[in-house]
Amino acid sequence: MFAAQDRRIISMWFPRLATDRVLRGSSVTGPFALTLRVVNAERLSCLNDAAEKAGLACGMSAADARAFCPDLLTAPARPDLDARFLSGLRRWALRYCPWVGREGADGLVLDVTGSTHLFGGEAQMLEDMRARALRTGLTLRLGAGHTRGAAWAFAHYGQGHIQDLAELPVAALRIDPQTVTALQRLGLRQIGDLQSAARAPLARRFGVGLMERLDQAMGIMPEPVTPEEEAPSFATRMSLPEPIGLSADVMGGVERLLVPLCDKLARHEKGARRLLLTLRRVDQASQQVELRLAAPMRDPARILPLFARGVAEVDAGFGIDMLRLEAVGIEPLAMVQLGHARHNPDQLDDLVTRLGTRIGLENIQRFLPAESHIPERAFTLAAAAFSTPDPAWSAPRPRPVQIFPPEPVTGTMGEETPRPPARFRWRRMGFETGRTTGPERIAPEWWLPDEGRHAGLRDYWQVDTREGRRLWLFYTPQNPAWFVQGEFA
Template sequence: MFVGRTRRIVSMWFPRLASDRALRARPTDAPFALTLNQANTERLYCLNAQAERQGLNRGMTFADARAFCPQLQSAPATPLQDARFLSALNRWATRYCPWVGTEGSDGLVLDVTGSTHLWGGEEPLLHDIRARLARAGLSVRLGLAGTRGAAWALAHFDEGIAPPGVEQGGIGHLPIAALRLPDNMVTGLQRLGLRRVQDLTETARAPLNRRFGPELLQRLDQALGDQPESITPAQDPPHYGTRLTLPEPIGRTEDVMAGTSRLLDQLCAKLKRNEAGARILCLTLRRVDQGSQQVELRLASAMRDAQRILPLFERGVDDVDAGFGIDQLRLEAVQVEPLPVQQMATAHSGRRDQLDDLLTRIGTRIGLENMQRFLPADSHIPERGFVIAPAAYSNPEGPWISLRPRPLSLFPPEPIAATGPRPPQRFRWRRMSLTIARATGPERIAPEWWLPDEAWRSGVRDYWRIETRQGRRLWLFHTPQNPGWFVQGEFA
């Protein structure tokens, strides 16, 4: 706050934030809209100016929009990326003042009190903001007033600047909706004939408070400056880094590990306070000759237990060339993940921790991404019933559920000589003559028609579980559309 200065607030509204962000990567002059699934219906989420000129609007179903505008181009909306983009704009706006906060999901608010003179005045300030955002491909509406509510009203309904101390005159002609009121309250006020902000200020307050509650008068007082409204800037993310400067250089591995232990205790305590865990740690060792070496530790899971993490540094520290000595150690958590407090079973957690430590030790040698595990997938197609994922970046899921037995070994279908819809009594496979002792089936599996798969274009398959007199237990299938027999798996 600036004592003795008239407060000045800038409201920045991005009416097409999501579509502008998407079009920055792939510009187009055609009508464009982002769609979002709402209540099992694809609806327009955000449009560009060309689509709005075609009569389309937000909330319209995508099918109706394509009927009105056949040349409409679309893409799925990603609100999470829009939020990250707005956060980046928040950081960019600090070039104009240090006090910047967000206004909903598509706006920013800046307290420019005492900083407008750096840009030559209020009008040049707004001109600079508008010009820079236009070069970035973003449309924006700006309002400047003495209160946050008045600035918001100007940005959304009448771009301009309200002179200091006369907020009522600057927004009195604006509609009631400029006071940031719910839609049902705006409708109720309009039914009473109160359509402008000035009409509201000329009406007795007591009846309005009884009928619409305190929110109406609170928004009015905030816009006119009779009630303060704060701006909360975005907090900087916590920094997870510690440093230890030594009075005398060290070089022995035991001394470096002792210093690392002290740093780990401090770092893990901060991680615990913020319910976070480190995934990648970087230990920087500065030598007396101003050179430095780094030891990077990539953990198989998010951790904040110093006693578990410390032994994992031993291999990297052993390979460090201390030179004439190390006089400073710095430990930083490069990648951090949320790790909330959980109630853990002692037996299960011990086995899981040991597995994570083992993955970390092996990962320091061959890379965490080179260790993989099988996970179940939601598909009835045999070869699509699983996915392969990095073991360090996935959790074991299960149990594996199958209504019918599945072979332990699956391989590409191998044709055999046979005819008819039932398994042959004798056949040759992999240069072996086999005789069927028992056949169980058929189990008909239909292809997933919504996915392109050349191997399944022949149609349905009838699978049989075969036990041979020679001891082989095979999985055969027959294709009725294009008659043929194949072996695709072998049971244990």
């Protein structure tokens, strides 16, 4: 065990993490900034060195920044990609020690106690970090101390000759800007001033959080470094003593790989949406079979038959000696409580998956309701594999099973109150009107761009013809005419 004064913590701060990520390998040398929309305004969120030297600052509106610096180049910020990039840097930092955690959105913290000798000492370790960051185009500031708070303070405010924590400003204690301003007004500008001041009045005025930050930096209150848990890898692999080439043998290997993979998915309450089977041949060439599922699955009995088509098309060459199965697309899939009756899997998802392997999952679509009372706009199309049925279909009147673009009809219309014509012709066929239901008046959606199809009012009627056809007709009062737009079952 190491004593508290023997602990060594290193803080890595990437002040230009977002712009460095975008500009790595880029030829941009002038002012560059990333913008983020904040309260209906585009503001600068991260700048490169040239933009800072031009007088720009984070938080400035993009319009003011372009007026102040006409040569400024901008791009939209992507916090999600920045977080993923920081995760990659965290894995890179594991080369120095196993205890690596995140420090905000742009920093890492490392507990290097007991591992500095592997690099020839702490100074050599810090120099190696700087050199590697410089080669990869990253701006890196480092700080080292006996506590996590001290390391963060030196990384953010200790650049230069300052080696004493007491000489750093009170902002180095990781407190909010309002508290920093209030302390400065009281004449407490450095951490040393705060140490020598009476604790009780400060705690009453600013709360116990200020004293906790001070004690954490000084090592009086412990602040551990919690390493981030590694994401589980959903992959299984099998090496074969003798090459195989028959589809039945490959399917047998896939079955043996699916069982432990699905068991691991079940333990994490996950389901696979995309599986990748890699088959390595004896000549070191690889064949891949990708299976995209219509819904998250982890049942080996359901998944195995879906691989049959892809495996049958594999060129085994002189034989396959290694199989690797990986779930590259993962979605949450909670446990299901089963009753006394045997649970039947959703056969529709299996059917969509089988068809999707032939024509593509995106080409299998379903109708979903849309917020519109116009018949042509009351539905939308979505890929069945990436959507769920919506039972919220609502209509004030019954709608026909088949709807098509309006087609004009010819017939005799009334004078005062238009009713469906007693006899009319449609699609070169003559019809005689029987029972009618209506009218249902539908007005155009004036708040949406008009495409010419919905201009004016429409009075819809359900018409049962004596010939057996049940048609959906509408009448346009502003331009008297009759049209057929649908047919009931």
